Amino acid sequence: MALIEGIKIRNYRALKDVTLGKTWQEQNKKPLTPLTVVVGKNGVGKSSLFDAFGFLADCLTFGVDEACHRNGRGGFERLRSASSNENIEFEIYYREAQNERPITYELSIGLDNYDRPIVVTERLRQRRQGSTRGWPFSFLDLSRGSGKVWSGNALAESKISDEYLQEETNETQQIELESPQKLGIATLGNLKDHPRIAKFRKFVEGWYLSYFTPESARDLPRAGPQKHLNRRGDNLGNFVQFMEKEHPRKFKDVLSDISSKIPGIDNIDTEQSPDGRLLLRFWSDGFDKPFYAQQMSDGSLKLLAYMLLLEDPEPAPFICIEEPENGLYHKLLDSLVEEFRDSAKGKKGDSQLFVTTHQPYLVDSLDPEEVWVLEKDSDGFSKLTRASDYPEVVAMVDEGIPLGSLWYSDHIDSRI
Secondary structure, three states: OOEEEEEEEEEEOOEEEEEEEOOOOOOOOOOOOOEEEEEOOOOOOHHHHHHHHHHHHHHHHHOHHHHHHHHHOOOHHHHEOOOOOOOEEEEEEEEOOOOOOOEEEEEEEEEOOOOOEEEEEEEEEEOOOOOOOOOOEEEEEEEOOEEEEEOOOHHHHHOOOOHHHHHHOOOEEEEEOOOOOOOHHHHHOOOOOOHHHHHHHHHHHOOEEEOOOHHHHOOOOEOOOOOOOOOOOOOHHHHHHHHHHHOHHHHHHHHHHHHHHOOOEEEEEEEEOOOOEEEEEEEEOOOOOOEEHHHOOHHHHHHHHHHHHHOOOOOOOEEEEEOOOOOOOHHHHHHHHHHHHHHHHOOOOOOEEEEEEOOHHHHOOOOHHHEEEEEEOOOOOEEEEEHHHOHHHHHHHHOOOOHHHHHHOOOOOOOO
């Protein structure tokens, strides 16, 4: 399971300079947990933090210029922190697996002489095998679209099977990308000569950022199974169709779980209309005819979508969900957190989950290590603090006081 241990963001909207978890520059910090939840009041920057991950994924897929305008972002100057003339910067510190050496990805985005957003610098590096000191080896190092990349040919040419010997060659080659508006990992990640870059590209491409809205789930898509739930959720019926046909046992388990949380729902299936549209049907106690998605509550549709998402047979390595509590009965939040935790580090352990919320009932089910508090600092920009960094909070949680109650009563606040 790939795991982001830390991320640093600079000059992105309200996130002037924030760090979550452990990075290459801050090795003394504890890494992020498989389930990470950021809490905060309205207007402190939760949406900016959520969108920062979406922006990175869009930079990979569409290039930095288009990414600056997607999802109503409004362009580079709207994204760059107010009154700042510096570049937008990201640093991701992650491992492909628990026993793998950490990899650091650094990205700096600025403007060229024509005020177009470009990739100013981009670097991907990893410490050599067996090495415990010194700088990591940069197998991608670009500046404005040109630079060097580890060639990756030493193994093929020498027919040596030891990865360590392969790295020791230090064999690099000069490259120049077609456009400085494209990420190097987007181009080089398609080449088999660059396996580490390809792995990182695949990792970022696999991120799932939920922009789910119940109204989208009420759309009537064309019939046909689809392997994954998309970000908006407008193919929920297609994903249900896939699960019931290809993974009937797992789908049955999900339905049983949902019915235990929402009384009255016996079964969920699909029906194809005469014009080829797909209808999602909900069967309930005491009714001979089904209810359709258009008649179901927002909370029921959201719960179905989240639980199916977490049961995906090929789950996303990194899942971001913004304010999942909206539309859900508060007593369901404890169960939802357990589903999140099972997916992140429990019986499944397939996905890392990153969640933002302002609902104390949801926070009640979390541990201080899993929770980060987002606040506005005196300069108007966002500040992040891990709940476990407050010794008095940890002591009170150990005594049995729920964490959400402590946050609601302002015991978790750096200004107190």
